[in-house]
Structures are given as structure tokens and as C-alpha cells.
Amino acid sequence: MDAVTTPSPLLTTPPQPIPPSGTAVGRGARRLLLFGAFFVMGIVLGFVLLNAGVEMSSSLPTPALFLCLLVAIYLSTLAHELGHALAARLVNWQLLAIAVGPVALRRTPNGSRLERNPLSRAWGGFVYAIPRDDRHLRRRRAVVVAGGPAASLLLGLLAFAALRLTTGHGLWPTLTFQTGLMSFTIALLTLVPYRSRGLTSDGGQLLQLLRGGPRVEQRMAAHLILTALVGGVRLRDLDDSLMTRALAATDPAEAIGAHYLAYWRDLDRGDVAGAAAHLDSLLAERAAATPAAQASYAAEAAYLTARHDPSPDAPAAAEAWLKLAAPTGSVDSNYRRAQAAVHLAHGRVHEALAAADDALRLLAHAMDAGGATAEREWLAELRGEAVAGGGV
Secondary structure (H helix, E strand, O other): OOOOOOOOOOOOOOOOOOOOOHHHHHHHHHHHHHHHHHHHHHHHHHHHHHOOOOOOOOOOOOOHHHHHHHHHHHHHHHHHHHHHHHHHOOOOOOEEEOOOOOOOEEEEOOEEEEEOOOOOOOOOEEEEEOOOOOOOOOHHHHHHHHHHHHHHHHHHHHHHHHHHHOOOHHHHHHHHHHHHHHHHHHHHHOOOOEEEEEEHHHHHHHHHHHEEEEEEHHHHHHHHHHHHHHHOOOHHHHHHHHHHHOOOOOOHHHHHHHHHHHHHHHHHOOOOOHHHHHHHHHHHHHHHHHHHHHHHHHHHHHHHHHHHOOOHHHHHHHHHOOOOOOOOOOHHHHHHHEEEEEEHHHHOOOOOHHHHHHHHHOOOOOOOOOHHHHHHHHHHHHHHHHHHOOOO
16 A cells, blocks of 8 residues: 655744844843944034034923923934935825834825834834836935935924024923934934844945945835735736846845745735745745734745645644734734634634634725735635634
8 A cells, every 4th residue: 555645834944933143142232332322422412512502401300301302202203204204205106104103104095094003113113105106216215215314414403403592491492402412313323324123224225225236126126016016916917027126135134025025926826836935935034024024924824824735734833823923013914814714724713704804804904905906815715614614
């Protein structure tokens, strides 16, 4: 009798948490270095302001000074992100989302939607914008990136100009001084080229754009793919030449994004093996991505394993991936779809139906109309199987 061959797992990457990079001592040293740089920058700014005739003494008590500082940080961050947003509008890029602190405002087909910042940060922010066309992409992208530091510098100058015209040591002079100081600090910090947790600073992006080369062309190709998806082009109909350019990326963070787009395209084309290969590639390098992106990749691993993996351990592996996919911000349709697939793989038809229905509800707020079209079909299949299994 011939031996029965056990199917191999679809994904070769095991569902395991990402180990922290480096040692605890090294991570502590990096934090200390960052604090030291921030401290030195504050001293330098203080000397510059004193030489410019700007002094600050406040009559406010210490708790009030601290509250003013928190407000100043928020206002300075808001101005920085609005600078990016206004620059995007100036060069005809479509603004899809803006986040400041713990709150994000996202554009959806049904209007603007207020939700948690997916980066789960108490401070900081981001702007998500894509080009409306492919004209002078590199130059226009540079304008969008430079808009944030430019707005921070402008607010700092305006704040200190206003401070020199005011008298007294009360609330408004204190808040004006702190806002100006934080704006200058944000401008300088964001102009320093560096990368942290999958994100590149404004200065790092500007340096890459000025240098040009294949890396920038690969990023621009990814921008155009996203533009197509937001415009309603279905995943399976994406331009293969653009995808090839994006997949040529050698930088881990850029390559991850390209493989994610290729995964979606191949899955919509019914090429499960191709989709699994792209997902494996990005899962192996997901430590270079943001925590929010890592959770999204784990959700897709859970979905793909639960729906298409023929190996006997697939339901357990899908469950393990789902545990790694806990959202860091608002729950989206991708996570709910993964939940529905995992529930169905374990025979939990009522839970699968509820998750699929919630995913369909969340899809009404999806920014990428092209991706949402495919996702609705996948959810309809999940829902149909749950109903057939006695889910209603």
C-alpha cells in the first residue's frame, strides 16, 4: 500500500512573536543617546534664543507649566502634520489620512472618519497622501515631505516674533514660548536622517529623494499602485510593470510593502501559491515594519492559512497567527476577515458569521475601493459557508 503523503504547510514562516532586536543594554543605550541628543538640542536652542533677545520667565506654578508644555507639544505636532497635508494639496496629491497624537482623521467613501491612531502613539503623527497622477512624482513627493519641517520652522518663528511683542509672564506668553521652542525642536529632529520602527524621518526621505536612483523609483511605483487601488482598480487588474518595479526593492522596509501588494494581487487572481510566496517573503522581514503593519501581516497569514492551507495543523497555525494580529489601533476589516476564517476553520460557525458581518460593515470605510471589491467577495464566500454550516 502506498504511503499517504501529508500536505506541507502553505507558509514556511512559523507563527512566532518577533524577538526584540539587539540586547537590553543596547536598546537602553539607544534611548539614552536619544535623550542626550534631545537635551543638547534644547541647550543649543536656549543659547540661540538668548542671543536673539528671547527670554522666558513664567509666573505659573509647576503643574501649570507642565500642562502648557503638553498643549505646546500637541499644537506643534498638529502644525507639522498640517504642513505635510497642505503641501500635499499644493502638489495635487490626495490626502487620505492625518493623525496627531492618539487621534486620526481618515477619508472614507462615506466621508471623514475619526478613529484611533493606528500607530498607537500618545505623541507624534503622520500624513497619508498619494499622487493623483504620475507627473514629476519625485519632485512633488519632496514637496510633501518638506512641508512638515517647513511648517514647524514657520510656527517657531511666528511664536518668537509674537513673544517679543508681548509683556508679562502669564499663560499666553508661556504657551507661546513653549510652542515656539517645541516647533523648532520638531523641525530639527525630523530633519535628521534616521529610521525608527519601520518609519523614515523627513530628513531621511528628503535625502533619498535628492539622491534619486532605483530605490526612489521603486517607492514611486508603489505610490502609483496605491493610487490605482484608491481609484477603484481591482487587485487582480493592477499594472504588472509597476508591480515588477516595486518588487525590485532591496531595502527591507520597501520590499515588505511591495510583497504585501503582490500578495493581495495574486490572491485575487486565485494564485494561492504565489500569494503564499509573497507573504512568506514579507513575514520573514516583518521586524523592519511598524507594529501596526506587523499585526496586519499576521492577520493575512491567519486568513491564508485558515482558508487555503491543506496541512492538518493549519487550523492551529491560523489561530496562532491570529493571536499575533491583535490590532494596535482601530479594528479593521482585514482583522475581522481573518477572525471569520479562523473561526470557520475550527467549526465555530456562529462566531465566523458575526466576524464576517462586522468585516463587511467595516469595509464601507475602506480607502482602497479596488481592494474592497475583492475583499467583499472573499467575505461573501466565508459568510455563505458559515450559513451553510448552521450559522443562522
